[in-house]
Amino acid sequence: MDVVRRVSLALRAKVGLCHGRGTPWNLRSTRSTVISSSAGMMFPSASGEGETSTVARWTAESRRVGLLARKVGMMNSWEADGTRVTLTVLCVDRCHVLQVKEPHPQQRRPWYGVQVGAGPKRPYQVAKPQRYHFAKAGVEPKQKVVEFQVTPDALLPPGTELRATHFVVGQKVDVTGTSIGKGFQGPMKRWGFGGLPASHGVSKAHRSHGSTGQRSQPGKIFKGKKMAGQMGRKRVTVQSLNIWKVDGPRNLLWLKGHVPGHSGNWVRVFDATRARQVVTPPFPTCLSEPQPNVQDYVESEWLSARPTVASTKPQDNNVNG
Secondary structure, three states: OOHHHHHHHHHHHHHOOOOOOOOOOOOOOOOEEEEEOOOOOEOOOOOOOOOOOOOOOOOOOOOOOOOEEEEEEEEEEEOOOOOOOEEEEEEEEEEEEEEEOOOOOOOOOOEEEEEEEEOOOOHHHHHHHHHEEEEOOOOOOOOEEEEEEOHHHHHOOOOOOHHHOOOOOOOOOEEEEEEEEEEOHHHHHHHHOOOOOOOOOOOOOOOOOOOOOOOOOEEEOOEEEEEEOOOOOOOEEEEEEEEEEOOOOOOOOOOOOOOOOOOEEEOOOOEEEOOOOOOOOOOOOOOOOOOOOEEEHHHHHHOOOOEEEEOOOOOOOOOOO
C-alpha cells in the first residue's frame, strides 16, 4: 500500500494536479522542442538555439487543424472608394492542441483527429480525469474542447498554441457555430409561408400553414414536413468567408460577413472546404512569435496571386457588440 501511495503522489506532483481551491495550477513548459512521432516533424523552440525544423509543404489536398474563437461582435469598415464592409471580430483565447487521435481502421479516409481546447477554466471546476488529461498536454483546463480532422502531414504535437496568425489575410475560411434561438415560431416566420387569405373565407387562421396531410392513404404526416416549431439554436456553418484583418499580438480576426451565434459564443474556424485558396496559409501552423504590426486587406487591391497588404487605410479598432 505504501508503494502505491508513493507512486500516486509522485504522479500527481509531476502533472501538477491540485486538490483544493487555494492550490495553484502548475504547468509544464510547452515552449520546447517537440518531435511528433506520428508525422515525423520537428518543431523549433522559442529560443531558436540552433534547432533545425522539418516541416511539410502545404498542398491542395492538405487539411489543417482549425481553432476555437469567441465572437466579440460586429463592426463596419470602409474601403478607399467609400464602400462599406460589414465585419465580424473573433478573439482566439488561449487555444492549444490537447491530443492527437489515430484514424480508425475502417475509416474511409486516413484522417487523424486533433483535439483542440480554448478558454481558461478554474481547476477546481474540472473533474480529476479531465485535469489529468489537460496536464498531460501541459496546458491549463479549458472551457471548450472540440476535435478537427486533419491529414497526416498537418499533425501538431500536444501543447502547441494556435494563434490568430494561423490564418492569413485574404484566406477563405468556414465558421461553424450555434445560431441564435428564436423560440417557437409559426410557419410564416420559420419557413416563409405566405399564409391564408387575409379577407374573406378565413376564420382566425390567417397565419396558419393549412393542410399538412393527405387522404386515408398514407394516413400520416411525413417526417420533415415544414410546420410550426422551434426556430434557431442549431449548428450552422457559414462557408467561404474572407479574412479581412489579422492582429497577431491581440489574437484578433476580422472576417468579412456574419458569423452565427450571439456575441461571446464559441465558434470553429477552419480552412474553407469548397472555395479555392488563393493564398498559401502557414503550414501546419504559424509557430513564430507575434509581430507588432497588423495586416490589413483591401478588396479593391485584390491581385490574382496574393492580396496587397495596405497600411494607408484608416484603422478603426472600435468594436460594437
